[in-house]
Amino acid sequence: MVEFKNVTIKYSENVGIFNVNLSIGKGEFVFLLGDSGAGKSTILKAIYFDEIPTSGEVIFAEHSSLTLKNKELPFIRRKIGVVFYDFKLLEDRNVFENVAFALRVTQMPRKQVKIKTLKILTEMGLVQQRYKMPNNLSAGEKQKVAIARALINEPYILLADEPTGNLDIASEREIIEILKKVNLRGTAVLMATHNTRIVEENTSFQKIYLSKGKITG
Amino acid sequence: MDLIFLIQEAFDGLKRTKYASLITVSTIGICLVLVGTYFVVSKKSDDFLEELKSKISLQVFLQNTVTESQIPNLTQKIKRIEGVAEVNFTSKKDAIEKLSNEMKTDLISIAGYNPLQDEFTVLLLPNFSDENSIKKIKINLQNLEGVETIEFNNSLIVQIGKFQENYKKINLMIGILIGIFAVILITNTVRLSIAARSKTIEIMKLIGATNLFIRIPFLLEGIIQGLLGSLLSILAVFFAAKFIGDNFNFDFSVSRQTYLTLVFLGISLGFIGSLIAVEKFLGAKKNKS
Numbered sequence: 323m324v325e326f327k328n329v330t331i332k333y334s335e336n337v338g339i340f341n342v343n344l345s346i347g348k349g350e351f352v353f354l355l356g357d358s359g360a361g362k363s364t365i366l367k368a369i370y371f372d373e374i375p376t377s378g379e380v381i382f383a384e385h386s387s388l389t390l391k392n393k394e395l396p397f398i399r400r401k402i403g404v405v406f407y408d409f410k411l412l413e414d415r416n417v418f419e420n421v422a423f424a425l426r427v428t429q430m431p432r433k434q435v436k437i438k439t440l441k442i443l444t445e446m447g448l449v450q451q452r453y454k455m456p457n458n459l460s461a462g463e464k465q466k467v468a469i470a471r472a473l474i475n476e477p478y479i480l481l482a483d484e485p486t487g488n489l490d491i492a493s494e495r496e497i498i499e500i501l502k503k504v505n506l507r508g509t510a511v512l513m514a515t516h517n518t519r520i521v522e523e524n525t526s527f528q529k530i531y532l533s534k535g536k537i538t539g
Numbered sequence: 540m541d542l543i544f545l546i547q548e549a550f551d552g553l554k555r556t557k558y559a560s561l562i563t564v565s566t567i568g569i570c571l572v573l574v575g576t577y578f579v580v581s582k583k584s585d586d587f588l589e590e591l592k593s594k595i596s597l598q599v600f601l602q603n604t605v606t607e608s609q610i611p612n613l614t615q616k617i618k619r620i621e622g623v624a625e626v627n628f629t630s631k632k633d634a635i636e637k638l639s640n641e642m643k644t645d646l647i648s649i650a651g652y653n654p655l656q657d658e659f660t661v662l663l664l665p666n667f668s669d670e671n672s673i674k675k676i677k678i679n680l681q682n683l684e685g686v687e688t689i690e691f692n693n694s695l696i697v698q699i700g701k702f703q704e705n706y707k708k709i710n711l712m713i714g715i716l717i718g719i720f721a722v723i724l725i726t727n728t729v730r731l732s733i734a735a736r737s738k739t740i741e742i743m744k745l746i747g748a749t750n751l752f753i754r755i756p757f758l759l760e761g762i763i764q765g766l767l768g769s770l771l772s773i774l775a776v777f778f779a780a781k782f783i784g785d786n787f788n789f790d791f792s793v794s795r796q797t798y799l800t801l802v803f804l805g806i807s808l809g810f811i812g813s814l815i816a817v818e819k820f821l822g823a824k825k826n827k828s
């Protein structure tokens with residue numbers, strides 16, 4: 323579903339990712355590991371086509387970075403959920419609106435938007451908080467809102483860039499459990515982190531090690 | 540396209556950024572008051588100069604040999620001269636009577652005869668109020684049979700007329716400066732009010748909003764801000780004109796066209812400002828392909 327063929331994204335000499343080959347199949351759970359600056363975020367950006375390879379090819383579903391048209395981008399993005407360490411919530415909208423917005427952009431009728439949004443908020447244990455503004459949520463709750471928003475379009479893959487970077491251990495474990503559940507339902511998960519504890523606690527998942535822009539194992 | 544949603548988004552955006560929007564709308568309003576004032580003042584001063592020019596006249600005095608029966612003929616000939624707007628005849632008899640009345644003295648009995656001459660007052664068209672045209676008209680009048688002397692007492696107006704050419708240039712320059720000022724200030728305030736939400740645009744892109752979907756609410760917002768700003772400026776100009784009219788006995792009525800121009804300017808500058816901003820943030824990360 324995701325495939326990197328000899329991908330290089332060069333920001334400057336020795337900065338970026340170099341000759342990366344990898345493949346992530348449907349329903350897999352993969353950790354992307356490496357130190358700060360190793361290129362984890364860059365790989366994620368390449369998958370949602372926010373960065374286009376300097377050379378090589380990135381394939382997501384039936385889309386290739388070589389033939390990608392700008393016009394297709396929004397429709398591809400709806401098939402990829404993304405969450406970040408800084409949540410990227412719209413601070414001036416409440417929980418419900420934040421999640422519903424991802425459906426609204428697909429031009430779904432309002433009634434359906436409401437039903438689907440309430441459903442996923444309930445699943446996430448957020449339905450009671452739906453009128454709260456992001457400012458009034460704990461970090462763990464914010465991340466759950468972000469995950470709800472990322473999942474509401476039923477993406478093929480969820481990309482998580484250090485999703486627990488801003489969380490305490492309890493929230494971290496809760497988020498990981500949610501990601502596992504998401505994965506069990508068939509959504510692939512690619513999670514970038516340099517948190518070794520998480521990896522130690524979840525030994526059964528695949529790991530891709532990255533160092534200085536290159537895959538090392 | 541869920542147009543209702545997009546319109547709702549635009550109004551929501553305005554509500555969410557209440558104070559910023561208020562400042563934007565006021566800025567647009569103030570700019571347009573300046574533009575409106577410029578329109579009104581330059582229109583008034585133009586009108587004033589035109590009115591002055593339309594009062595330029597030559598006095599044509601006739602020889603004593605000219606008889607009353609020749610007057611209609613002479614009137615026709617003067618009318619046919621290029622640049623003449625109107626011709627009025629005053630007989631020396633009417634002239635002395637009028638003068639005697641004004642002075643409350645019988646002037647004929649003092650002089651023993653009527654010392655005045657028959658005369659034509661020749662009003663000129665505004666376009667012929669420059670020195671050259673007046674000279675030509677004078678020559679044409681001089682060549683008519685029965686004309687003795689021609690007097691011209693409006694040289695001051697001719698001087699003002701000369702100044703008018705320069706005045707028009709200066710006025711145009713002021714207009715252009717005000718225009719540039721308004722365009723820059725308005726497009727920039729609208730642009731900044733959107734720039735403050737570049738993060739929102741980034742997130743919208745991330746979750747798969749099409750460019751059109753992102754663009755429309757922001758453009759609508761810009762248009763609404765421009766419209767509200769222009770309405771504000773119309774209110775200000777209207778009441779200022781009314782105040783001046785009521786208190787200074789000076790007709791300062793503002794034409795409907797001026798009001799419409801202000802609305803048009805507000806809307807289009809609001810639109811352009813938001814367009815520049817949105818396009819900038821939409822294109823912030825162009826794909827290299």
Ligand SMILES: Nc1ncnc2c1ncn2[C@@H]1O[C@H](COP(=O)(O)OP(=O)(O)OP(=O)(O)O)[C@@H](O)[C@H]1O
Nearest residue numbers: 333337338356357358359360361362363364365516
């Ligand atoms: N837009 C960019 N322009 C220039 N250099 C960049 C850009 N984005 C990332 N880099 C550089 O590329 C390298 C890899 O960055 P990347 O963000 O992928 O690292 P990372 O593994 O995600 O690090 P972290 O764990 O700190 O998030 C870093 O040295 C970074 O400074």
Ligand SMILES: [Mg+2]
Nearest residue numbers: 362363364483
């Ligand atoms: Mg990173």
